[in-house]
Amino acid sequence: xxxxxxxxxxxxxxxxxxxxxxxxxxxxxxxxxxxxxxxxxxxxxxxxxxxxxxxxxxxxxxxxxxxxxxxxxxxxxxxxxxxxxxxxxxxxxxxxxxxxxxxxxxxxxxxxxxxxxxxxxxxxxxxxxxxxxxxxxxxxxxxxxxxxxxxxxxxxxxxxxxxxxxxxxxxxxxxxxxxxxxxxxxxxxxxxxxxxxxxxxxxxxxxxxxxxxxxxxxxxxxxxxxxxxxxxxxxxxxxxxxxxxxxxxxxxxxxxxxxxxxxxxxxxxxxxxxxxxxxxxxxxxxxxxxxxxxxxxxxxxxxxxxxxxxxxxxxxxxxxxxxxxxxxxxxxxxxxxxxxxxxxxxxxxxxxxxxxxxxxxxxxxxxxxxxxxxxxxxxxxxxxxxxxxxxxxxxxxxxxxxxxxxxxxxxxxxxxxxxxxxxxxxxxxxxxxxxxxxxxxxxxxxxxxxxxxxxxxxxxxxxxxxxxxxxxxxxxxxxxxxxxxxxxxxxxxxxxxxxxxxxxxxxxxxxxxxxxxxxxxxxxxxxxxxxxxxxxxxxxxxxxxxxxxxxxxxxxxxxxxxxxxxxxxxxxxxxxxxxxxxxxxxxxxxxxxx
Amino acid sequence: xxxxxxxxxxxxxxxxxxxxxxxxxxxxxxxxxxxxxxxxxxxxxxxxxxxxxxxxxxxxxxxxxxxxxxxxxxxxxxxxxxxxxxxxxxxxxxxxxxxxxxxxxxxxxxxxxxxxxxxxxxxxxxxxxxxxxxxxxxxxxxxxxxxxxxxxxxxxxxxxxxxxxxxxxxxxxxxxxxxxxxxxxxxxxx
Numbered sequence: 001x002x003x004x005x006x007x008x009x010x011x012x013x014x015x016x017x018x019x020x021x022x023x024x025x026x027x028x029x030x031x032x033x034x035x036x037x038x039x040x041x042x043x044x045x046x047x048x049x050x051x052x053x054x055x056x057x058x059x060x061x062x063x064x065x066x067x068x069x070x071x072x073x074x075x076x077x078x079x080x081x082x083x084x085x086x087x088x089x090x091x092x093x094x095x096x097x098x099x100x101x102x103x104x105x106x107x108x109x110x111x112x113x114x115x116x117x118x119x120x121x122x123x124x125x126x127x128x129x130x131x132x133x134x135x136x137x138x139x140x141x142x143x144x145x146x147x148x149x150x151x152x153x154x155x156x157x158x159x160x161x162x163x164x165x166x167x168x169x170x171x172x173x174x175x176x177x178x179x180x181x182x183x184x185x186x187x188x189x190x191x192x193x194x195x196x197x198x199x200x201x202x203x204x205x206x207x208x209x210x211x212x213x214x215x216x217x218x219x220x221x222x223x224x225x226x227x228x229x230x231x232x233x234x235x236x237x238x239x240x241x242x243x244x245x246x247x248x249x250x251x252x253x254x255x256x257x258x259x260x261x262x263x264x265x266x267x268x269x270x271x272x273x274x275x276x277x278x279x280x281x282x283x284x285x286x287x288x289x290x291x292x293x294x295x296x297x298x299x300x301x302x303x304x305x306x307x308x309x310x311x312x313x314x315x316x317x318x319x320x321x322x323x324x325x326x327x328x329x330x331x332x333x334x335x336x337x338x339x340x341x342x343x344x345x346x347x348x349x350x351x352x353x354x355x356x357x358x359x360x361x362x363x364x365x366x367x368x369x370x371x372x373x374x375x376x377x378x379x380x381x382x383x384x385x386x387x388x389x390x391x392x393x394x395x396x397x398x399x400x401x402x403x404x405x406x407x408x409x410x411x412x413x414x415x416x417x418x419x420x421x422x423x424x425x426x427x428x429x430x431x432x433x434x435x436x437x438x439x440x441x442x443x444x445x446x447x448x449x450x451x452x453x454x455x456x457x458x459x460x461x462x463x464x465x466x467x468x469x470x471x472x473x474x475x476x477x478x479x480x481x482x483x484x485x486x487x488x489x490x491x492x493x494x495x496x497x498x499x500x501x502x503x504x505x506x507x508x509x510x511x512x513x514x515x516x517x518x519x520x521x522x523x524x525x526x527x528x529x530x531x532x533x534x535x536x537x538x539x540x541x542x543x544x545x546x547x548x549x550x551x552x553x554x555x556x557x558x559x560x561x562x563x564x565x566x567x568x569x570x571x572x573x574x575x576x577x578x579x580x581x582x583x584x585x586x587x588x589x590x591x592x593x594x
Numbered sequence: 595x596x597x598x599x600x601x602x603x604x605x606x607x608x609x610x611x612x613x614x615x616x617x618x619x620x621x622x623x624x625x626x627x628x629x630x631x632x633x634x635x636x637x638x639x640x641x642x643x644x645x646x647x648x649x650x651x652x653x654x655x656x657x658x659x660x661x662x663x664x665x666x667x668x669x670x671x672x673x674x675x676x677x678x679x680x681x682x683x684x685x686x687x688x689x690x691x692x693x694x695x696x697x698x699x700x701x702x703x704x705x706x707x708x709x710x711x712x713x714x715x716x717x718x719x720x721x722x723x724x725x726x727x728x729x730x731x732x733x734x735x736x737x738x739x740x741x742x743x744x745x746x747x748x749x750x751x752x753x754x755x756x757x758x759x760x761x762x763x764x765x766x767x768x769x770x771x772x773x774x775x776x777x778x779x780x781x782x783x784x
Contacts, residue, residue, distance in 0.1 A: 004621050004629070108632045132628070132655075165630040165655035168621055237655070244654035314658040325660030327678040328716045335675055336703045338604065340638035341696040369638065377700045552700055557639050559699060 005169050007162040010133035011100060012037035014140030015070050019177030021045060022062035024055035026421065027450035028074030029109040030163035031102035035072055039462045048453055048462040051421040052077035056084050063097035064189060066180035068144055072100035075116050076386060082119065087191050088153055089123045090199040095180045096147035098140060102158045105281035106310045111367065111386065113308060115282035117157055120259035124203055126154040126210050127259035128219065129235040133167045139219060139256060146213070152206055159281060161237045161310065211260040219256030222269050231273035233286060238279040244313040261289045270295035277320065281311045342372055344558035345518035345534055345576035347444050350489040353554050353580065354496055355411065356380035364394035366414035369449045370442055377555040388422025390414040391430055391439050398435040409503050410437045416472065417447035417455040430508050431480040438502045439510045443472060444517040445526060452520055459525055476510045483509035490515055492583045518576055536577030537593040542567050544589035551581040551590065596649035598657040599745060602676045603668030604693045605642050608738030613644035615763055616742060619754045620648045628655040639696065641672055664748050666741050669693050670709045677716065686719040687744045687783060689737065722782045728775055736775040743779020
């Protein structure tokens with residue numbers, strides 16, 4: 001049957017058809033939908049792990065125990081998961097195992113654009129790079145067979161455009177793979193130095209066999225066009241970008257199995273060309289290998305194409321000195337910015353509105369919707385690095401501020417899911433090493449930014465079944481935090497009182513701001529806990545409004561200033577009655593709709 | 595010959611559903627189809643776009659500047675922002691709705707009054723008040739399907755059984771409204 005699927009949907013489909021029984025992931029754009037689609041199959045165990053390392057280890061355990069397994073993550077997640085991954089490469093599998101990395105050339109929703117193909121080389125893991133959704137299915141299925149035949153986990157390296165582009169696929173039935181037997185095998189699975197030294201040698205032997213596979217893999221293929229002396233070597237979606245620009249005027253070496261790379265195939269292709277364009281996003285991963293092969297044709301790589309961003313057809317044309325398509329020029333001064341903003345009713349608004357007004361503090365931020373507080377109108381974030389870093393960066397900074405006499409305090413902010421991810425161990429560090437930071441956990445009862453995935457604090461698992469809800473307050477107290485307050489972030493006085501009290505302390509403290517994400521599908525527990533959950537609307541009384549626009553400084557998309565009337569209006573279609581604006585109005589002009 | 599359709603708007607306007615229905619119809623009509631969207635951060639009230647390409651065999655899933663056969667903008671400012679993606683001979687349909695961005699709300703920037711005039715200096719755009727048309731049919735949220743109708747008419751895709759595709763992809767209670775919205779959109783650019 002033919003279907004239109006995104007690459008993410010196709011990866012999940014391929015894994016399902018390949019008989020995968022266990023899947024784990026931590027959500028991260030552009031990889032999130034892989035696990036979401038896997039979770040729809042009731043004959044698969046699909047889990048959200050608290051972080052990528054835990055997800056990787058769970059998938060390793062499942063493969064050792066005898067089930068085909070997969071773990072998926074965004075590119076930066078692989079940094080978190082790298083520790084088990086590098087040793088897992090030594091061990092080899094029992095049932096097949098796939099590690100999916102979704103890289104982000106162009107950084108649409110990420111803090112960096114690292115090229116995770118380098119991980120395959122560094123960890124010595126087989127790697128596939130699909131170019132479209134059909135290849136996602138084909139490579140996943142072939143990859144699991146290869147994984148078991150060559151006794152190796154494999155990496156599937158996706159990029160945003162492969163993850164989030166739809167193309168037509170042919171789907172087929174699931175191949176029910178029976179569970180493999182498990183037997184103790186310390187020589188394979190207990191990586192003590194004496195054992196690892198043996199496995200290390202075997203790893204090289206395996207790589208030599210995989211290099212042979214690479215030469216004849218159906219995913220590495222040359223396409224020669226008559227008389228063409230111009231070649232293109234490309235992997236992933238760059239193959240299609242190349243085809244878009246060069247069409248049948250060039251010959252192509254399309255690489256889909258990219259670690260180990262096929263040396264002979266590359267030499268043969270290059271021997272027939274005068275010049276070769278290497279189209280790859282980010283690092284010169286293929287280019288460096290091609291140059292090592294000692295080919296004699298002219299190679300155009302990163303000397304011509306940028307090492308950052310996407311290698312879209314327009315970038316290829318401009319970089320290669322080809323004529324760009326004619327475009328309409330217009331008056332760009334008429335454009336207004338449309339950056340993303342906190343939603344109307346976002347429970348982060350009240351906190352950041354007040355926090356941004358504090359002087360003499362450093363605000364150490366984290367990864368989530370709340371990172372938007374770094375911009376106007378809040379200006380309430382001074383650093384953002386990676387998941388869970390807010391608390392530990394804040395700790396180090398506080399220690400240094402305490403060396404001087406500025407009296408500067410550090411406030412750290414991170415979301416509930418980010419806290420469970422790696423914030424917990426950061427907070428342990430703060431307690432153990434004794435700094436006096438104020439740590440704020442924005443508990444909106446869901447993983448928001450990536451599109452509402454459950455986490456250990458929501459009470460539901462990835463497949464929608466009820467599960468134990470981790471009590472954040474108890475957890476924080478168990479770590480040794482003595483000063484804990486749970487506040488409603490929509491109540492500005494409550495926010496201020498908690499900040500005043502805790503900023504004055506010489507010990508570490510935690511404020512939990514607790515109110516659900518406005519876009520969340522509320523559980524019965526949410527409805528029971530939170531009164532009038534977004535069930536009301538606010539309005540501006542035009543007779544009272546003095547047009548001072550102070551309410552606009554809360555940065556709510558539901559508010560509009562009517563310049564001709566010098567009044568603010570609240571858009572009924574957007575307002576959900578959080579009342580933050582009403583608490584800011586100096587003349588009490590904002591009231592509940594009757 | 596590959597055709598390129600660019601849908602642009604503001605997060606929450608329904609560009610994704612419109613492009614889903616469009617691509618499903620194109621696939622069932624036998625075309626090769628690719629569609630590209632960027633998810634994630636952009637959805638929080640930011641600019642969004644769906645890029646749809648179809649033909650006998652489609653290579654790149656993304657549309658480059660100067661290559662769109664048609665741009666359908668769900669919002670005026672987004673029409674202007676995307677203008678350099680339009681082919682010189684391409685069609686531009688603009689929903690006349692204006693949505694203030696955060697920089698306008700907080701007073702950093704002013705939404706210009708002459709966006710349509712600026713567009714008109716460069717192309718003969720087709721302005722459609724899709725939100726009003728949809729509201730008159732019973733629900734302003736069907737504006738996205740009104741705009742889908744304009745694409746179908748402008749690209750000559752009327753022969754595809756869109757009623758069936760709407761029935762397959764939309765909740766039953768909204769099907770009749772959306773069928774009307776689709777036809778209203780087709781008539782708006784006829």
